[in-house]
Amino acid sequence: MAENLMDKIVSLSKRRGFIFQSSEVYGGLSNTWDYGPFGVELKNNLKTAWWKANVYQRDDILGMDAAILMHPDVWRASGHVDNFFDLKSDCKTCKKRFKTADLKNADKCPECGGELTESRPFNLMFKTYQGPVEDAGNIVYLRPETAQGMFVNFINILDARHPKLPFGLAQIGKAFRNEITPGNFTFRTREFEQMEIEYFVRPQEGDKKLEEWIETHFNWYVNLGIKKENLRKRPHGKEELAHYAKACTDIEYNFPFGWSELEGIANRTDFDLKQHARQSGKDFQYFDDAAKQRFYPYIIEPSGGVDRSVLAFLVDAYHEEKVPPRTNFEKNEAILPIGAGVKNDTRVVLKLHRDLAPTKVAVLPLLRNRPEIVELAQKIARELKKNMVAVYDDTGSIGKLYRRQDEVGTLYCVTVDVQSMEDKQVTVRERDSMQQERISVDKLKEYLLQKLNN
Numbered sequence: 001m002a003e004n005l006m007d008k009i010v011s012l013s014k015r016r017g018f019i020f021q022s023s024e025v026y027g028g029l030s031n032t033w034d035y036g037p038f039g040v041e042l043k044n045n046l047k048t049a050w051w052k053a054n055v056y057q058r059d060d061i062l063g064m065d066a067a068i069l070m071h072p073d074v075w076r077a078s079g080h081v082d083n084f085f086d087l088k089s090d091c092k093t094c095k096k097r098f099k100t101a102d103l104k105n106a107d108k109c110p111e112c113g114g115e116l117t118e119s120r121p122f123n124l125m126f127k128t129y130q131g132p133v134e135d136a137g138n139i140v141y142l143r144p145e146t147a148q149g150m151f152v153n154f155i156n157i158l159d160a161r162h163p164k165l166p167f168g169l170a171q172i173g174k175a176f177r178n179e180i181t182p183g184n185f186t187f188r189t190r191e192f193e194q195m196e197i198e199y200f201v202r203p204q205e206g207d208k209k210l211e212e213w214i215e216t217h218f219n220w221y222v223n224l225g226i227k228k229e230n231l232r233k234r235p236h237g238k239e240e241l242a243h244y245a246k247a248c249t250d251i252e253y254n255f256p257f258g259w260s261e262l263e264g265i266a267n268r269t270d271f272d273l274k275q276h277a278r279q280s281g282k283d284f285q286y287f288d289d290a291a292k293q294r295f296y297p298y299i300i301e302p303s304g305g306v307d308r309s310v311l312a313f314l315v316d317a318y319h320e321e322k323v324p325p326r327t328n329f330e331k332n333e334a335i336l337p338i339g340a341g342v343k344n345d346t347r348v349v350l351k352l353h354r355d356l357a358p359t360k361v362a363v364l365p366l367l368r369n370r371p372e373i374v375e376l377a378q379k380i381a382r383e384l385k386k387n388m389v390a391v392y393d394d395t396g397s398i399g400k401l402y403r404r405q406d407e408v409g410t411l412y413c414v415t416v417d418v419q420s421m422e423d424k425q426v427t428v429r430e431r432d433s434m435q436q437e438r439i440s441v442d443k444l445k446e447y448l449l450q451k452l453n454n
């Protein structure tokens with residue numbers, strides 16, 4: 001049943017234009033995905049919601065956008081050159097590669113029973129060369145996390161903005177890891193986007209701030225519509241902690257393939273600032289004016305994945321619903337049966353939060369062979385587009401159009417019908433309740449803006 005749900009999400013993503021296999025016409029590049037017209041809107045809306053909550057609505061966080069390519073010494077200082085390894089084993093027969101941890105002490109290939117090579121370390125960083133000469137002196141890495149771009153700018157930020165502790169830096173951007181076992185659609189890929197905060201605190205405040213960030217970010221997912229029962233907090237055991245972390249808790253989502261990490265929130269201590277001070281010879285300490293003291297702040301890091309969150313929001317929003325027959329409506333020719341557009345009394349609907357829904361409003365003509373209806377609907381759509389993401393669609397019967405909009409999570413459908421020509425009113429149908437209201441064309445924009453913003 002759960003696997004079936006994953007298949008449905010993958011299929012809907014392709015069919016409706018959320019997520020496509022990368023380079024599909026060439027057979028596809030495995031585990032690499034492209035976001036289509038609805039996918040890019042959903043992803044941008046998610047990033048905007050995150051930026052609003054973490055940067056605009058707070059007084060203590062500043063935004064940043066660092067380059068993907070960085071000086072290779074960054075990765076020496078951070079420990080990634082020496083420590084960012086997974087152990088892997090290869091099958092000598094079928095050549096498949098496995099994470100040693102996933103083999104659980106098996107000594108034969110789980111796929112074909114072939115002999116396995118000894119377990120060997122495998123660095124997950126992608127390497128390339130800067131400039132035309134491919135020699136060791138020109139090696140650069142594609143960043144495996146956005147975090148280091150914020151650590152190495154710590155001094156610049158202090159000089160430019162003079163923030164007082166506690167304060168944070170926030171960044172959203174691409175990261176790359178040469179994962180041994182990518183999979184589960186967009187859950188684990190080699191190219192992905194992260195949303196990270198580096199929150200600088202006095203060392204003695206670290207434990208408290210870690211707890212605060214776990215709560216704040218747990219609630220962020222819930223406030224954006226993820227069902228609470230599908231989220232959990234999982235503190236790391238000591239043996240699981242990364243080399244730089246004192247404590248870490250994952251926020252996990254109950255994906256169809258099991259509970260898995262959406263975001264990790266760690267106390268990185270003063271490890272990173274001290275490492276960069278050592279490697280660069282620069283002073284990464286914070287000067288406390290009041291106490292006249294210099295010290296290395298601790299860093300609390302909430303680090304989430306854009307792609308994993310998009311997937312979780314898609315899974316959580318996916319509903320197949322039995323639709324009740326029309327019973328409670330007064331006879332009104334302009335109002336469609338409540339189950340209109342629904343085959344066999346079931347509909348697929350993405351109940352995405354209004355801030356995440358890729359399209360807010362669709363304007364649909366009830367009869368597409370009536371020029372005056374089409375003209376009014378197009379005019380309404382043009383007007384709404386000035387203030388919200390609105391589309392006009394007349395490429396099917398009204399039933400088909402409703403079904404299509406439900407499947408991509410459009411919040412409101414505005415239908416223009418014959419009666420609209422006389423009474424200058426249109427029918428507005430709300431996605432989740434399917435309730436319909438007649439609204440005058442003059443008041444429509446105001447009505448929708450109020451629904452979208454309140």
Ligand code: ATP
Pocket residue numbers: 177179186187188189190191192193194261262263264303304305306307308
């Ligand atoms: P995992 O244990 O799943 O490999 P991680 O603990 O290595 O993840 P972090 O280093 O904490 O991940 O990265 C922070 C966030 O970046 C993760 O919570 C996840 O949302 C995202 N992320 C990390 N690796 C990937 C990946 N390969 N594909 C997609 N998102 C990823």
